[in-house]
Amino acid sequence: MNLTLTEPALNKLTDIPPGHLVQLALDRGSCDIVNNVYEMKVIPSRELQAHERGIEYKGVTFIVDDDFEDAYDHELTIDFQKNAFVFKNKNQTFNNRVGLRFL
Template sequence: MNLTLTEQAKEKLREIPGDKMIHLSFDRGSCDIVNTLYEMKVINIRETESYEKIIQSEQLDFIVDDDFEDSYDHELTIDYKNNFFVFKNKNQTFNNRIGLRYV
């Protein structure tokens, strides 16, 4: 997957401690899968489950479900504007109000 971060997103995500990783998981209760990621969870570094994998970008680890890449057509840009993260690719903006939550 081509996962890129804008400068604004990198700046915000650099605040995350080095012993953490970012978990991107869908709300499976919705029928519109690409718009059902409402928050990025900051979790302790852990091993992946059998249905998960790690995507690295800008020295950050993102843990995602196996079907995450397919949902975004293998291309995702994460931006940060107006106190929210924005998920988009060259064709569309998927969600422009994604929060960051420490768990």
């Protein structure tokens, strides 16, 4: 999967404490196949489960489900605009109101 972050998004994620990562879990109960990530969760580092994999981008580590890339056509850009994260790729915007929650 090609995952990139814009400078505004990367700057916003610099608040993540050392030893933590960002979990991007799809909302399996959502009827909307496009807007199925509503928040990114900052969690303490842990071992990956069998259905997960890690993606690192400029020092930020993300945990995603194995089928995560299928939902985003194998390309996801995370931006930060108007006090929210925006999930998009070159073809469409998937969700423009993704929050960040520290657990």
